[in-house]
Amino acid sequence: MRTTSVADDDEGISMSTPPTVLVTGASSGIGKGFATRYARQGHDVVLVARRADRLDALAAELENAHSVTATVVSADLPDPTAAETIGEHLDREGIEVGILVNCAGFGTAGPFIEEDPARLADEIAVDVVAPTLLTRRFLPSLVAAGTRGALIMVSSTASHQPVPNIAVYAACKAYVTSLTAAIWKELSGTGVRVLALCPGPTDTEFFEAAGSDRFKSDGSARSTRSSTPRSRPSTVAVIPS
Template sequence: MPTALVTGASSGLGAEFAAQLAARGHDLVLTARSADRLEALAAELRAAHGRRVDVVVQDLAAPGAAGLIAAELEALGRPVDLLVNNAGFGTCGRFEENTAERDRDQLTVNVVALVDLTHAVLPGMLARRSGAVLNVASVAAFQPAPYFAVYASTKAFVLNFSLALRQEYRKRGVRVLALCPGPVETGFFEAIGTRKAAVGRMTTPQQVVRAALRALDRDRPYVTPGLSNLVTAHLAPRRSRNLVATVAERISRKVLDPAV
Protein backbone atom coordinates (compact mmCIF):
# COMPACT_ATOMS: atom_id res chain seq x y z
CA MET A 1 0.00 0.00 0.00
CA PRO A 2 1.25 3.56 -0.67
CA THR A 3 2.38 5.47 2.39
CA ALA A 4 1.73 9.17 2.96
CA LEU A 5 3.63 11.31 5.46
CA VAL A 6 1.46 14.20 6.66
CA THR A 7 2.95 17.00 8.77
CA GLY A 8 0.82 19.13 11.07
CA ALA A 9 -1.59 16.21 11.13
CA SER A 10 -3.17 16.73 14.56
CA SER A 11 -5.87 19.17 13.38
CA GLY A 12 -7.19 21.29 10.54
CA LEU A 13 -6.03 20.57 7.01
CA GLY A 14 -3.52 17.99 8.22
CA ALA A 15 -6.15 15.87 9.93
CA GLU A 16 -8.39 16.16 6.88
CA PHE A 17 -5.57 15.11 4.55
CA ALA A 18 -5.04 12.08 6.78
CA ALA A 19 -8.73 11.16 6.70
CA GLN A 20 -9.16 11.53 2.96
CA LEU A 21 -5.90 9.72 2.16
CA ALA A 22 -6.84 6.83 4.46
CA ALA A 23 -10.20 6.61 2.68
CA ARG A 24 -8.28 6.44 -0.62
CA GLY A 25 -6.27 3.45 0.63
CA HIS A 26 -3.06 5.07 1.86
CA ASP A 27 -1.16 3.92 4.91
CA LEU A 28 -0.08 6.91 6.96
CA VAL A 29 2.68 8.39 9.05
CA LEU A 30 1.33 11.35 10.99
CA THR A 31 3.54 13.94 12.64
CA ALA A 32 2.85 16.99 14.81
CA ARG A 33 3.65 18.23 18.32
CA SER A 34 0.52 16.92 20.05
CA ALA A 35 0.89 13.26 20.96
CA ASP A 36 -2.64 12.86 22.38
CA ARG A 37 -4.40 14.30 19.34
CA LEU A 38 -2.21 12.33 16.93
CA GLU A 39 -2.86 9.05 18.75
CA ALA A 40 -6.60 9.71 18.85
CA LEU A 41 -6.69 10.46 15.13
CA ALA A 42 -4.57 7.42 14.33
CA ALA A 43 -6.88 5.13 16.30
CA GLU A 44 -9.93 6.59 14.56
CA LEU A 45 -8.43 6.09 11.09
CA ARG A 46 -7.30 2.54 11.82
CA ALA A 47 -10.81 1.66 12.97
CA ALA A 48 -12.56 3.40 10.09
CA HIS A 49 -10.35 2.33 7.19
CA GLY A 50 -8.18 -0.57 8.34
CA ARG A 51 -5.02 1.23 7.35
CA ARG A 52 -1.63 1.16 9.07
CA VAL A 53 -1.17 4.50 10.81
CA ASP A 54 2.06 5.36 12.64
CA VAL A 55 2.63 8.44 14.78
CA VAL A 56 5.82 10.48 15.05
CA VAL A 57 5.65 13.25 17.66
CA GLN A 58 7.94 16.09 16.61
CA ASP A 59 8.05 19.88 16.82
CA LEU A 60 9.21 21.08 13.39
CA ALA A 61 10.58 24.27 14.93
CA ALA A 62 13.18 22.22 16.84
CA PRO A 63 16.71 21.97 15.41
CA GLY A 64 17.18 18.92 13.19
CA ALA A 65 13.48 18.03 13.27
CA ALA A 66 13.37 16.64 9.73
CA GLY A 67 16.38 14.42 10.40
CA LEU A 68 14.68 12.99 13.48
CA ILE A 69 11.54 12.24 11.47
CA ALA A 70 13.61 10.62 8.72
CA ALA A 71 15.30 8.40 11.30
CA GLU A 72 11.88 7.35 12.65
CA LEU A 73 10.72 6.52 9.12
CA GLU A 74 13.79 4.35 8.59
CA ALA A 75 13.24 2.59 11.91
CA LEU A 76 9.61 1.94 10.98
CA GLY A 77 10.59 0.69 7.52
CA ARG A 78 8.26 3.21 5.90
CA PRO A 79 9.35 4.56 2.49
CA VAL A 80 7.23 7.61 1.69
CA ASP A 81 5.21 7.67 -1.53
CA LEU A 82 3.43 10.96 -0.82
CA LEU A 83 4.79 13.78 1.32
CA VAL A 84 2.21 16.32 2.46
CA ASN A 85 4.11 19.32 3.81
CA ASN A 86 1.12 20.81 5.60
CA ALA A 87 2.59 22.09 8.88
CA GLY A 88 2.88 25.83 9.18
CA PHE A 89 1.68 28.88 11.09
CA GLY A 90 1.47 32.62 10.66
CA THR A 91 1.91 35.91 12.46
CA CYS A 92 0.23 39.22 11.75
CA GLY A 93 0.58 42.82 12.85
CA ARG A 94 3.34 45.36 12.56
CA PHE A 95 6.65 43.67 11.88
CA GLU A 96 8.46 45.39 14.75
CA GLU A 97 5.82 44.20 17.21
CA ASN A 98 6.31 40.51 16.37
CA THR A 99 9.23 38.92 18.18
CA ALA A 100 12.26 37.80 16.25
CA GLU A 101 12.04 34.42 17.98
CA ARG A 102 8.47 33.84 16.78
CA ASP A 103 9.33 34.84 13.22
CA ARG A 104 12.39 32.60 13.31
CA ASP A 105 10.22 29.66 14.33
CA GLN A 106 7.80 30.57 11.55
CA LEU A 107 10.60 30.50 8.97
CA THR A 108 11.88 27.22 10.37
CA VAL A 109 8.50 25.46 10.23
CA ASN A 110 7.14 26.99 7.02
CA VAL A 111 10.36 26.86 4.97
CA VAL A 112 13.34 25.06 6.50
CA ALA A 113 11.52 21.95 7.74
CA LEU A 114 9.57 21.73 4.48
CA VAL A 115 12.77 21.76 2.43
CA ASP A 116 14.55 19.36 4.79
CA LEU A 117 11.72 16.81 4.68
CA THR A 118 11.63 17.04 0.89
CA HIS A 119 15.38 16.34 0.86
CA ALA A 120 14.77 13.34 3.12
CA VAL A 121 12.13 11.58 1.02
CA LEU A 122 12.84 12.64 -2.55
CA PRO A 123 15.82 10.32 -3.23
CA GLY A 124 13.67 7.28 -2.49
CA MET A 125 10.94 8.52 -4.80
CA LEU A 126 13.45 9.09 -7.59
CA ALA A 127 14.92 5.63 -7.11
CA ARG A 128 11.42 4.13 -7.45
CA ARG A 129 10.53 6.62 -10.23
CA SER A 130 7.27 7.19 -8.41
CA GLY A 131 5.99 9.57 -5.76
CA ALA A 132 4.52 12.98 -5.04
CA VAL A 133 5.14 16.04 -2.89
CA LEU A 134 2.21 18.26 -1.93
CA ASN A 135 3.25 21.55 -0.35
CA VAL A 136 0.69 23.75 1.37
CA ALA A 137 1.26 27.38 0.42
CA SER A 138 -1.45 30.07 0.43
CA VAL A 139 -3.16 32.53 -1.85
CA ALA A 140 -0.96 35.03 0.04
CA ALA A 141 1.96 33.58 -1.93
CA PHE A 142 0.95 35.58 -5.00
CA GLN A 143 1.40 39.07 -3.56
CA PRO A 144 3.16 41.13 -0.89
CA ALA A 145 1.07 41.21 2.28
CA PRO A 146 1.73 44.08 4.70
CA TYR A 147 1.15 43.06 8.34
CA PHE A 148 1.68 39.44 7.24
CA ALA A 149 5.14 40.14 5.85
CA VAL A 150 6.95 37.04 7.06
CA TYR A 151 4.03 34.65 6.63
CA ALA A 152 3.26 35.69 3.06
CA SER A 153 6.94 35.61 2.16
CA THR A 154 7.31 32.05 3.44
CA LYS A 155 4.34 31.01 1.31
CA ALA A 156 5.80 32.74 -1.75
CA PHE A 157 8.89 30.61 -1.19
CA VAL A 158 6.77 27.45 -0.94
CA LEU A 159 4.97 28.23 -4.20
CA ASN A 160 8.11 29.01 -6.19
CA PHE A 161 10.02 26.10 -4.67
CA SER A 162 7.20 23.74 -5.63
CA LEU A 163 6.95 25.03 -9.20
CA ALA A 164 10.71 24.74 -9.65
CA LEU A 165 10.84 21.19 -8.30
CA ARG A 166 7.93 20.19 -10.52
CA GLN A 167 9.91 21.17 -13.59
CA GLU A 168 12.98 19.32 -12.36
CA TYR A 169 11.17 16.06 -11.63
CA ARG A 170 8.11 15.90 -13.88
CA LYS A 171 9.92 13.55 -16.30
CA ARG A 172 11.44 11.47 -13.51
CA GLY A 173 8.25 10.06 -12.03
CA VAL A 174 7.68 12.54 -9.18
CA ARG A 175 4.74 14.94 -9.12
CA VAL A 176 4.90 18.21 -7.16
CA LEU A 177 1.86 20.33 -6.31
CA ALA A 178 1.50 23.64 -4.47
CA LEU A 179 -1.82 24.07 -2.68
CA CYS A 180 -2.73 27.75 -2.35
CA PRO A 181 -5.98 28.09 -0.36
CA GLY A 182 -7.60 31.24 0.87
CA PRO A 183 -8.99 31.36 4.41
CA VAL A 184 -9.97 27.92 5.72
CA GLU A 185 -12.12 27.13 8.76
CA THR A 186 -9.33 25.78 10.96
CA GLY A 187 -7.54 26.88 14.12
CA PHE A 188 -5.16 29.06 12.08
CA PHE A 189 -6.91 32.32 12.91
CA GLU A 190 -7.19 31.54 16.61
CA ALA A 191 -3.44 30.86 16.63
CA ILE A 192 -2.69 34.05 14.73
CA GLY A 193 -4.81 36.03 17.19
CA THR A 194 -7.65 37.42 15.06
CA ARG A 195 -10.22 36.22 12.55
CA LYS A 196 -9.85 39.60 10.85
CA ALA A 197 -6.80 38.08 9.21
CA ALA A 198 -9.21 36.16 6.98
CA VAL A 199 -9.53 37.94 3.64
CA GLY A 200 -12.16 36.44 1.36
CA ARG A 201 -14.74 33.70 1.66
CA MET A 202 -14.05 31.01 4.25
CA THR A 203 -13.88 27.43 2.99
CA THR A 204 -13.83 24.11 4.81
CA PRO A 205 -10.90 21.70 5.18
CA GLN A 206 -12.94 19.06 3.36
CA GLN A 207 -13.37 21.29 0.30
CA VAL A 208 -9.73 22.31 0.21
CA VAL A 209 -8.32 18.80 0.60
CA ARG A 210 -10.68 17.38 -2.03
CA ALA A 211 -9.54 20.07 -4.46
CA ALA A 212 -5.88 19.42 -3.63
CA LEU A 213 -6.05 15.65 -4.14
CA ARG A 214 -8.02 16.09 -7.35
CA ALA A 215 -5.34 18.49 -8.63
CA LEU A 216 -2.60 16.05 -7.62
CA ASP A 217 -4.37 13.26 -9.52
CA ARG A 218 -4.37 15.52 -12.58
CA ASP A 219 -0.71 16.49 -12.10
CA ARG A 220 -1.50 20.19 -11.81
CA PRO A 221 1.37 22.55 -10.85
CA TYR A 222 -0.70 24.45 -8.27
CA VAL A 223 -4.31 24.82 -7.20
CA THR A 224 -6.22 27.73 -5.66
CA PRO A 225 -9.55 26.33 -4.41
CA GLY A 226 -12.42 28.79 -4.86
CA LEU A 227 -13.23 31.25 -7.64
CA SER A 228 -12.19 34.39 -5.71
CA ASN A 229 -8.82 32.83 -4.85
CA LEU A 230 -8.31 31.86 -8.49
CA VAL A 231 -8.98 35.44 -9.56
CA THR A 232 -6.55 36.80 -6.95
CA ALA A 233 -3.83 34.39 -8.02
CA HIS A 234 -4.16 35.21 -11.69
CA LEU A 235 -4.74 38.97 -11.55
CA ALA A 236 -2.31 40.09 -8.81
CA PRO A 237 0.90 39.12 -10.69
CA ARG A 238 -0.26 41.19 -13.69
CA ARG A 239 -0.25 44.43 -11.72
CA SER A 240 2.62 46.60 -10.52
CA ARG A 241 4.11 44.97 -7.43
CA ASN A 242 4.02 48.30 -5.59
CA LEU A 243 0.36 48.81 -6.52
CA VAL A 244 -0.51 45.32 -5.30
CA ALA A 245 1.32 45.97 -2.01
CA THR A 246 -0.53 49.29 -1.59
CA VAL A 247 -3.93 47.72 -2.15
CA ALA A 248 -3.05 44.79 0.09
CA GLU A 249 -2.07 47.17 2.90
CA ARG A 250 -5.45 48.87 2.76
CA ILE A 251 -7.23 45.53 2.97
CA SER A 252 -5.13 43.97 5.72
CA ARG A 253 -4.62 46.98 8.01
CA LYS A 254 -7.86 46.00 9.79
CA VAL A 255 -5.88 43.46 11.81
CA LEU A 256 -4.19 46.37 13.62
CA ASP A 257 -7.36 47.83 15.14
CA PRO A 258 -9.70 45.50 17.03
CA ALA A 259 -12.43 48.16 16.82
CA VAL A 260 -12.53 48.11 13.00
Protein backbone atom coordinates (compact mmCIF):
# COMPACT_ATOMS: atom_id res chain seq x y z
CA MET A 1 0.00 0.00 0.00
CA ARG A 2 1.19 3.50 -0.81
CA THR A 3 -0.25 6.31 1.34
CA THR A 4 0.56 9.75 0.03
CA SER A 5 -0.72 13.26 -0.23
CA VAL A 6 -0.67 15.10 -3.53
CA ALA A 7 2.36 17.02 -2.24
CA ASP A 8 4.57 13.91 -1.87
CA ASP A 9 7.37 13.29 -4.37
CA ASP A 10 8.27 9.59 -4.14
CA GLU A 11 9.90 7.72 -7.00
CA GLY A 12 7.67 5.86 -9.43
CA ILE A 13 6.00 2.50 -9.59
CA SER A 14 5.00 0.86 -12.85
CA MET A 15 1.51 0.37 -14.20
CA SER A 16 0.23 -3.17 -14.01
CA THR A 17 -1.94 -5.12 -16.41
CA PRO A 18 -4.93 -4.97 -16.33
CA PRO A 19 -4.96 -1.16 -16.30
CA THR A 20 -4.82 0.86 -13.11
CA VAL A 21 -8.15 2.30 -11.96
CA LEU A 22 -8.49 5.72 -10.31
CA VAL A 23 -11.61 6.08 -8.17
CA THR A 24 -12.66 9.35 -6.57
CA GLY A 25 -14.94 9.25 -3.56
CA ALA A 26 -13.44 5.86 -2.77
CA SER A 27 -13.72 6.16 1.01
CA SER A 28 -17.39 5.10 1.13
CA GLY A 29 -20.54 4.21 -0.77
CA ILE A 30 -20.55 3.61 -4.51
CA GLY A 31 -16.92 4.69 -4.90
CA LYS A 32 -15.79 2.13 -2.35
CA GLY A 33 -17.85 -0.47 -4.18
CA PHE A 34 -16.14 0.32 -7.49
CA ALA A 35 -12.69 0.15 -5.91
CA THR A 36 -13.47 -3.19 -4.29
CA ARG A 37 -14.91 -4.69 -7.47
CA TYR A 38 -11.98 -3.63 -9.63
CA ALA A 39 -9.43 -4.88 -7.08
CA ARG A 40 -11.26 -8.20 -6.99
CA GLN A 41 -10.76 -8.38 -10.76
CA GLY A 42 -7.01 -7.87 -10.36
CA HIS A 43 -6.69 -4.14 -11.09
CA ASP A 44 -4.33 -1.92 -9.14
CA VAL A 45 -6.32 0.99 -7.77
CA VAL A 46 -5.72 4.64 -6.91
CA LEU A 47 -8.05 5.69 -4.10
CA VAL A 48 -8.82 9.42 -3.95
CA ALA A 49 -10.78 11.20 -1.22
CA ARG A 50 -10.28 13.58 1.69
CA ARG A 51 -10.44 10.97 4.45
CA ALA A 52 -7.03 9.33 4.30
CA ASP A 53 -7.68 7.17 7.36
CA ARG A 54 -10.59 5.42 5.66
CA LEU A 55 -8.62 5.06 2.44
CA ASP A 56 -5.68 3.55 4.31
CA ALA A 57 -7.95 0.93 5.85
CA LEU A 58 -9.57 0.15 2.50
CA ALA A 59 -6.21 -0.05 0.73
CA ALA A 60 -4.89 -2.53 3.28
CA GLU A 61 -8.04 -4.62 2.94
CA LEU A 62 -7.86 -4.70 -0.86
CA GLU A 63 -4.16 -5.52 -0.96
CA ASN A 64 -4.50 -8.32 1.56
CA ALA A 65 -7.57 -9.83 -0.10
CA HIS A 66 -6.64 -9.46 -3.78
CA SER A 67 -2.83 -9.06 -4.03
CA VAL A 68 -3.07 -5.72 -5.84
CA THR A 69 -1.39 -2.38 -5.22
CA ALA A 70 -3.67 0.24 -3.71
CA THR A 71 -2.33 3.79 -3.77
CA VAL A 72 -3.98 6.29 -1.44
CA VAL A 73 -4.09 9.93 -2.51
CA SER A 74 -5.57 12.39 -0.04
CA ALA A 75 -6.94 15.36 -1.99
CA ASP A 76 -9.43 18.17 -1.54
CA LEU A 77 -11.51 18.05 -4.73
CA PRO A 78 -13.20 21.46 -4.28
CA ASP A 79 -9.76 22.92 -5.00
CA PRO A 80 -9.74 23.72 -8.75
CA THR A 81 -6.06 22.76 -8.94
CA ALA A 82 -6.70 19.28 -7.49
CA ALA A 83 -7.01 17.45 -10.81
CA GLU A 84 -3.73 18.72 -12.17
CA THR A 85 -1.98 18.20 -8.84
CA ILE A 86 -3.21 14.60 -8.65
CA GLY A 87 -2.12 14.01 -12.23
CA GLU A 88 1.35 15.42 -11.66
CA HIS A 89 1.71 13.36 -8.50
CA LEU A 90 0.79 10.11 -10.27
CA ASP A 91 3.19 10.99 -13.10
CA ARG A 92 5.99 11.23 -10.53
CA GLU A 93 4.91 7.89 -9.07
CA GLY A 94 5.00 6.28 -12.51
CA ILE A 95 1.30 5.37 -12.36
CA GLU A 96 -0.61 5.49 -15.64
CA VAL A 97 -4.38 5.45 -15.25
CA GLY A 98 -6.34 3.37 -17.76
CA ILE A 99 -9.77 3.55 -16.11
CA LEU A 100 -11.22 6.62 -14.39
CA VAL A 101 -14.25 6.45 -12.11
CA ASN A 102 -15.53 9.90 -11.16
CA CYS A 103 -17.66 9.09 -8.12
CA ALA A 104 -16.98 11.85 -5.58
CA GLY A 105 -19.92 14.13 -5.02
CA PHE A 106 -22.53 15.40 -2.61
CA GLY A 107 -25.88 17.14 -2.71
CA THR A 108 -27.70 19.87 -0.83
CA ALA A 109 -31.40 19.82 -0.02
CA GLY A 110 -33.95 22.54 0.61
CA PRO A 111 -35.53 25.53 -1.14
CA PHE A 112 -32.95 27.20 -3.39
CA ILE A 113 -33.65 30.62 -1.85
CA GLU A 114 -32.54 29.29 1.54
CA GLU A 115 -29.37 27.51 0.42
CA ASP A 116 -25.96 28.57 1.77
CA PRO A 117 -24.02 30.13 -1.14
CA ALA A 118 -20.68 28.79 0.11
CA ARG A 119 -22.08 25.27 0.36
CA LEU A 120 -23.49 25.56 -3.17
CA ALA A 121 -20.09 26.68 -4.46
CA ASP A 122 -18.48 23.58 -2.94
CA GLU A 123 -21.24 21.38 -4.39
CA ILE A 124 -20.66 22.72 -7.89
CA ALA A 125 -16.89 22.40 -7.47
CA VAL A 126 -17.08 18.75 -6.42
CA ASP A 127 -19.96 17.62 -8.65
CA VAL A 128 -19.12 19.57 -11.83
CA VAL A 129 -15.66 21.13 -11.87
CA ALA A 130 -13.73 18.20 -10.36
CA PRO A 131 -15.02 15.45 -12.68
CA THR A 132 -14.62 17.75 -15.68
CA LEU A 133 -11.00 18.57 -14.94
CA LEU A 134 -10.10 15.05 -13.83
CA THR A 135 -11.54 13.66 -17.05
CA ARG A 136 -9.63 16.19 -19.13
CA ARG A 137 -6.41 15.41 -17.24
CA PHE A 138 -6.62 11.62 -17.57
CA LEU A 139 -8.47 11.17 -20.88
CA PRO A 140 -5.26 10.91 -22.95
CA SER A 141 -4.07 7.93 -20.88
CA LEU A 142 -7.52 6.33 -21.13
CA VAL A 143 -7.34 6.65 -24.91
CA ALA A 144 -3.80 5.25 -24.86
CA ALA A 145 -5.21 2.16 -23.11
CA GLY A 146 -7.45 1.54 -26.13
CA THR A 147 -10.06 -1.15 -25.63
CA ARG A 148 -8.87 -1.59 -22.03
CA GLY A 149 -9.64 2.05 -21.23
CA ALA A 150 -12.87 3.22 -19.62
CA LEU A 151 -14.44 6.38 -18.26
CA ILE A 152 -17.22 5.96 -15.71
CA MET A 153 -19.09 9.06 -14.56
CA VAL A 154 -21.42 8.56 -11.60
CA SER A 155 -24.44 10.74 -12.27
CA SER A 156 -28.02 10.29 -11.00
CA THR A 157 -31.59 9.71 -12.11
CA ALA A 158 -32.00 13.31 -10.90
CA SER A 159 -30.07 14.33 -14.03
CA HIS A 160 -33.06 13.56 -16.25
CA GLN A 161 -35.38 16.33 -15.00
CA PRO A 162 -35.42 19.42 -12.78
CA VAL A 163 -35.99 18.44 -9.14
CA PRO A 164 -37.23 21.15 -6.76
CA ASN A 165 -35.54 21.19 -3.36
CA ILE A 166 -32.44 19.52 -4.74
CA ALA A 167 -32.26 21.97 -7.63
CA VAL A 168 -28.49 22.45 -7.73
CA TYR A 169 -27.69 18.77 -7.29
CA ALA A 170 -30.04 17.79 -10.12
CA ALA A 171 -28.58 20.51 -12.36
CA CYS A 172 -25.03 19.35 -11.58
CA LYS A 173 -25.90 15.78 -12.49
CA ALA A 174 -27.64 16.92 -15.69
CA TYR A 175 -24.32 18.46 -16.65
CA VAL A 176 -22.46 15.22 -15.85
CA THR A 177 -24.81 13.09 -17.95
CA SER A 178 -24.64 15.54 -20.86
CA LEU A 179 -20.85 15.78 -20.71
CA THR A 180 -20.52 12.01 -20.64
CA ALA A 181 -22.72 11.58 -23.71
CA ALA A 182 -20.69 14.17 -25.61
CA ILE A 183 -17.37 12.55 -24.68
CA TRP A 184 -18.75 9.15 -25.68
CA LYS A 185 -19.46 10.52 -29.16
CA GLU A 186 -16.07 12.20 -29.43
CA LEU A 187 -14.28 8.98 -28.50
CA SER A 188 -16.10 6.87 -31.05
CA GLY A 189 -13.62 4.53 -32.69
CA THR A 190 -11.01 4.69 -29.91
CA GLY A 191 -12.25 1.56 -28.17
CA VAL A 192 -12.60 3.40 -24.85
CA ARG A 193 -15.80 2.54 -22.98
CA VAL A 194 -17.67 5.62 -21.75
CA LEU A 195 -20.41 5.05 -19.19
CA ALA A 196 -22.82 7.31 -17.31
CA LEU A 197 -24.11 5.55 -14.20
CA CYS A 198 -27.41 7.04 -13.05
CA PRO A 199 -28.52 5.43 -9.77
CA GLY A 200 -31.62 6.40 -7.87
CA PRO A 201 -31.66 6.88 -4.07
CA THR A 202 -29.00 4.59 -2.65
CA ASP A 203 -28.16 3.67 0.94
CA THR A 204 -24.88 5.59 1.31
CA GLU A 205 -23.66 8.62 3.30
CA PHE A 206 -25.18 10.93 0.66
CA PHE A 207 -28.18 11.90 2.78
CA GLU A 208 -26.03 12.62 5.82
CA ALA A 209 -23.89 14.98 3.73
CA ALA A 210 -27.02 16.61 2.29
CA GLY A 211 -28.40 17.19 5.76
CA SER A 212 -31.74 15.64 4.79
CA ASP A 213 -33.25 12.20 4.25
CA ARG A 214 -36.41 13.43 2.56
CA PHE A 215 -35.32 12.08 -0.82
CA LYS A 216 -34.60 8.55 0.32
CA SER A 217 -36.41 5.86 -1.64
CA ASP A 218 -39.07 5.46 1.03
CA GLY A 219 -40.16 9.09 0.71
CA SER A 220 -38.77 10.65 -2.44
CA ALA A 221 -41.83 9.94 -4.58
CA ARG A 222 -43.90 12.13 -2.26
CA SER A 223 -41.52 15.07 -2.37
CA THR A 224 -42.41 16.58 -5.73
CA ARG A 225 -44.36 15.90 -8.88
CA SER A 226 -41.04 15.98 -10.72
CA SER A 227 -39.69 12.91 -8.92
CA THR A 228 -38.11 10.17 -10.98
CA PRO A 229 -40.77 7.89 -12.51
CA ARG A 230 -40.77 4.39 -11.09
CA SER A 231 -40.53 2.99 -14.60
CA ARG A 232 -37.20 4.69 -15.32
CA PRO A 233 -34.17 2.35 -15.16
CA SER A 234 -31.83 3.03 -12.24
CA THR A 235 -28.77 2.86 -14.48
CA VAL A 236 -28.06 4.51 -17.82
CA ALA A 237 -25.01 3.24 -19.68
CA VAL A 238 -23.63 4.95 -22.78
CA ILE A 239 -21.70 2.28 -24.63
CA PRO A 240 -19.68 2.82 -27.82
CA SER A 241 -20.93 0.89 -30.83
